[in-house]
Amino acid sequence: MKNKYFHIHGPVFWPSVILILAFIIVTLVVGDPMEEVFSSIQTFITDTTGWFFVISVNLFIVFCFYLGFSKYGSIRLGGKDAEPDFTTSSWFAMLFSAGMGIGLLFWGVAEPVFHYAAPVDSEAYTVAGAQEAMTLSFLHWGFHAWAIYAVVALSLAFFAFNKKMPLTIRSVFHPLLGERIYGWMGDVIDILAVLATAFGLATSLGLGVSQVAAGLAYIFPVFEHTTTFEVVLLAIITLAATISVMLGIDKGVKVLSEWNIRLAALLLIFVIILGPTLFFLSSLIENTGNYMNDIVALSFWTEAYGDTGWQGGWTIFYWAWWISWSPFVGMFIARVSRGRTIREFIFGVLLVPTLLTFVWLTAMGGSAIFFDMQADDGNALAGAITDDVSTALFVFLEEFPLSMIGSIVGIILVASFFVTSSDSGSLVIDSITAGGKLDGPVTQRIFWATAEGAIAAVLLIGGGLAALQTAAITTGLPFLIILLVMCYSLQKGLVQEYAKEKLMEKDVDQKKYEDRLFEVISKKIDKKDKS
Amino acid sequence: MKKLDNIALFADLSKMDKLLLNYIKLLDDNFNFSNLTVIHYVALDSYSIELQEVIPELGEPLEEVLRKEIQQNINDAFGGPRDTIDVHIESGGSIGKLVDYIDGQKFDLVIMGKKAHYSGSGSLGGKVVRLCNANFMFIPENSRPNIQKIAVALDFSKYSEKVMQMAMEVSEKTGAEIMPMTVLKAAVRYFPYIRERVAVEKSLKENHQKSYRKLQNKLGFDADLEFLVPDQDQHIGRLIYDHALSESADMVIMGNKGKADNQSLLMGSVTERLIASDKVLPVLIVK
CATH class of the missing domain: 3.40.50.620 (HUPs)
Structure with a gap:
């Protein structure tokens, strides 16, 4: 179908739309039992395939470092002469905003405190518990997460920009499936990616809106945290996202991402300077050291000798979560990374966001733990934070002077991160359902942005957000396999590309050719002179 | 397997061109290709001073001159112009662009002349055959069609x-x-x-x-x-x-x-x- 307003790839677009609708209707009609079904599937997956996740995510890191340091690192995404579309600073801003901005706002305070209140190895509320809490949080938000994104994004970028294939997940399978990726197999892969993205995004929008609503209600008692209030907020956020979508990447997501980072930096500086500054500095160093020291043991740990179920609920949950988000984040990162060399890409995606994440976690969660340890009130702060994750950030900010301002900045930040997520998510879904076109008609992108909001709203009213989130995470397992295949495909593609680039460097003998050219020219001039 | 229908032929302005065209003419008698594109690659990324001096004297762009020269050879071999035969001049001296062009055209077969002194991956043929997705045929100077x-x-x-x-x-x-x-x-x-x-x-x-x-x-x-x-x-x-x-x-x-x-x-x-x-x-x- 092709006209001014719509340019879609039917075999992906329609099944996706129908499946999304069917899924929502079933979830609404069946209600709570649906959530049980999904959570038993999820439990089954984490129980039986946890070890597989553990080894795979480690493989991704090894693979990334291998690519970064190997001779293939010099290959440029988009060809030898490609130039980056965005400056390095806006590139980082977009990486970070799309990758985890929103998750960090939600969990940045809460996760370390959760571990501190219920550590795996140590006593709760102790120094050892605090150290362990920070190390585990770093593990979940560190290199592994970004390695997952890097693998997906790099594969997509390479096949789209260097091999000139459509920017959709199916293209990555070309070395394996050949031209069959344009048939039903490719369609199935793309539909799976659309579903994971749409559900992941819709549930995040829904849960994020509860955070904004909870925050507003917490600070301004005028507001009541009701479903109606949430739906109104959702409408406003969706409207903002739609406007941002209409403006395109350059004026929309890019500008918003940059502002997100500025605001986030402001909040971070606020917390660091008005909070326990010295503790922040020293604990950042110590946390990073502990993380590096423990990374091998922790990231290969599978609870093999004593399964408490802790890992399934946290580590494996995170790995599955990052993986289920990876088609979306990966495609977005791919889109903004044309013109980077593979080395730049790997270290840009792996190191910079990870370090920023460490700073954030230490400033937010670390300081919260610090406050809790300092106060002699029966760990009231930790209790309040773990009670309700959606208000954790605001409870924490109450410990600061000018907490009102801090909280308002926090709310704006959450909202604006949601706008960027929704916006980039719509761009990605639109791109996949349009057969990999980079710039589909605006109407179509508006359709997806609005649809995302609508799905979230329906689920907020009818219930079933949690069910859908569980469903989204269960796509982690099929995608894990897809990701492993991606590594193989990418490696294969890079080997060839490198050989080709080397071959291009050598010059063809120009001298002999020029002699022949002269012959033709002089023949022609002689003819002209004669006539 | 696709039929051999859309064929490309590399002309390099050497004596080989006539041989190749004659060869393909005889093949065409059997195959009846629906489309033949004669490709010439201007293997210079910039013109030397000598070239810059003589080109204006031609009175028309260099590409046009080359096109006519090749068309003349085609006419000689096929006994006049044919509407199934096109000439493509690839100038700019970028092998990458040449490869993109060839892959984009989805030729069933690309035919090249092979010099007695083939110098492996350093020659144009050696590069193009490695970089393109098309099937290639190398024809030596003294082969029978x-x-x-x-x-x-x-x-x-x-x-x-x-x-x-x-x-x-x-x-x-x-x-x-x-x-x-x-x-x-x-x-x-x-x-x-x-x-x-x-x-x-x-x-x-x-x-x-x-x-x-x-x-x-x-x-x-x-x-x-x-x-x-x-x-x-x-x-x-x-x-x-x-x-x-x-x-x-x-x-x-x-x-x-x-x-x-x-x-x-x-x-x-x-x-x-x-x-x-x-x-x-x-x-x-x-x-």
């Missing part, structure tokens, strides 16, 4: 089916006889044990025979598979070539890469040897 016997080199890799299909297509159009052959080469590690080597060769032969029968059933053709056994140190490429020549084949068809070739090679070592050493036989490389 009369195709009666086709040597088909099979190694039962993923290319073999396509190679056989290509041979069948050529055979159908020209009435040529198909001569399939495969090389029995035991892996090096067996070499010290001569007796075992014989056994290994025997089982290898059985395996090849089995794969061959499978291929026969799938594609439906009858011709006996010939087994070539190399002397110590003899290069497989050389063996295939010599055998094809001694059986008076008129062309060799083979895959781009063999089973054992490394991923990083854009062209297999046997194929490389065949287009590099051959002086008489055209070689068609299936990708």
